[in-house]
Amino acid sequence: MSEPVLVVGGAGYIGSHVARALAEAGHEVAVLDDFSTGHRDATQGHAVVECALEDEAALDAAFARLRPQAVVHLAGRIEVGESVRDPGLYFASIAANSNRLLDAACRHGTRRFVFSSTAAVYAPGDAPLPENAPLGPASPYGQAKAMVEAMLPHFARAHGLAWVALRYFNAAGAHPDGSLGERHDPETHLIPLALRAAQGRTGGLTLNGDDWPTRDGTCVRDFIHVCDLADAHRLALDYLVHGGESRALNLGTGHGHTVREVLDAVARVTGLPVPVTVGPRRAGDSPVLVADPAAARELLGWRPRFADLDTIVAHARAFERGRA
Numbered sequence: 001m002s003e004p005v006l007v008v009g010g011a012g013y014i015g016s017h018v019a020r021a022l023a024e025a026g027h028e029v030a031v032l033d034d035f036s037t038g039h040r041d042a043t044q045g046h047a048v049v050e051c052a053l054e055d056e057a058a059l060d061a062a063f064a065r066l067r068p069q070a071v072v073h074l075a076g077r078i079e080v081g082e083s084v085r086d087p088g089l090y091f092a093s094i095a096a097n098s099n100r101l102l103d104a105a106c107r108h109g110t111r112r113f114v115f116s117s118t119a120a121v122y123a124p125g126d127a128p129l130p131e132n133a134p135l136g137p138a139s140p141y142g143q144a145k146a147m148v149e150a151m152l153p154h155f156a157r158a159h160g161l162a163w164v165a166l167r168y169f170n171a172a173g174a175h176p177d178g179s180l181g182e183r184h185d186p187e188t189h190l191i192p193l194a195l196r197a198a199q200g201r202t203g204g205l206t207l208n209g210d211d212w213p214t215r216d217g218t219c220v221r222d223f224i225h226v227c228d229l230a231d232a233h234r235l236a237l238d239y240l241v242h243g244g245e246s247r248a249l250n251l252g253t254g255h256g257h258t259v260r261e262v263l264d265a266v267a268r269v270t271g272l273p274v275p276v277t278v279g280p281r282r283a284g285d286s287p288v289l290v291a292d293p294a295a296a297r298e299l300l301g302w303r304p305r306f307a308d309l310d311t312i313v314a315h316a317r318a319f320e321r322g323r324a
């Protein structure tokens with residue numbers, strides 16, 4: 001058996017798609033997860049190590065046993081608003097846990113590391129954002145991710161670790177076969193919330209402001225299909241195997257959609273209007289967040305396959321319906 005790729009957080013929304021894409025590409029895969037927000041059935045038959053990143057001894061034992069050739073690290077808390085209310089929780093979950101994971105990986109000879117970063121590391125700025133746009137996280141969540149990005153070159157210098165930090169924009173959609181998708185609790189992401197509102201399962205959707213300086217007053221975001229994100233992780237590992245330079249890469253389509261445009265897509269796909277109420281702007285939101293994905297295209301050869309918004313919504317809807 002070849003050395004596995006360890007997918008940390010592989011029972012979660014994005015991680016389960018990453019593990020699936022790696023396995024389909026012929027990699028040996030092991031998922032490490034504490035199932036705090038992930039789902040056992042999302043591991044789909046991959047080898048599983050149930051372990052919390054806080055448990056240093058268990059982490060050490062897992063690395064000693066598996067000797068992974070590479071780590072893809074997606075585990076951690078993901079709520080921007082919660083991070084503002086409880087920053088300590090986020091610096092522990094993202095920065096301290098990543099430090100522990102990096103340390104264990106380097107101690108056991110793992111030399112490749114792919115890290116789930118985020119567009120939340122950027123300062124509000126012009127769209128589209130290239131990777132060298134100024135960083136300036138508005139939340140402890142984004143700050144903790146930026147801290148991990150800053151740690152990586154130090155592990156590279158000391159231990160020869162090759163790394164890529166993938167800055168996701170808005171992950172969305174579900175696996176086209178309907179078996180994997182978004183199951184956060186509480187759910188805060190726009191498309192699943194809009195689908196539930198359209199189906200009358202909630203009291204409607206609250207817009208976080210409709211007076212932003214954008215084409216219809218709602219925020220503009222870059223929605224990237226979760227299977228396209230998963231493909232980029234596979235390509236990032238190949239890139240590192242072939243000696244690619246360690247760096248951060250944006251993952252987005254390069255095209256922005258307003259929140260109202262997303263609601264229109266949900267209405268088109270479901271045939272149901274999305275009831276909305278207009279709330280105040282949310283602290284820390286940027287009016288526009290759109291990726292410049294040129295570097296990932298050029299260096300990884302990455303091409304999103306599902307860039308069309310209606311396709312993203314249709315896949316998310318098929319997954320929701322399968323669970324209803």
Ligand SMILES: NC(=O)c1ccc[n+]([C@@H]2O[C@H](COP(=O)([O-])OP(=O)(O)OC[C@H]3O[C@@H](n4cnc5c(N)ncnc54)[C@H](O)[C@@H]3O)[C@@H](O)[C@H]2O)c1
Pocket residue numbers: 008009010011012013014015032033034035036037038039051052053054073074075076077078093097116117118119167168169170171172184
């Ligand atoms: N969803 C997005 O739009 C988005 C955007 C940018 C970045 N990200 C990043 O992508 C990653 C994955 O996001 P997601 O939406 O799949 O989240 P998720 O909550 O579905 O998945 C996270 C997984 O990590 C596991 N986990 C959490 N803490 C752990 C710990 N201490 N020890 C072991 N396992 C632990 C959870 O059980 C879960 O399976 C996160 O790091 C997130 O910050 C997500």
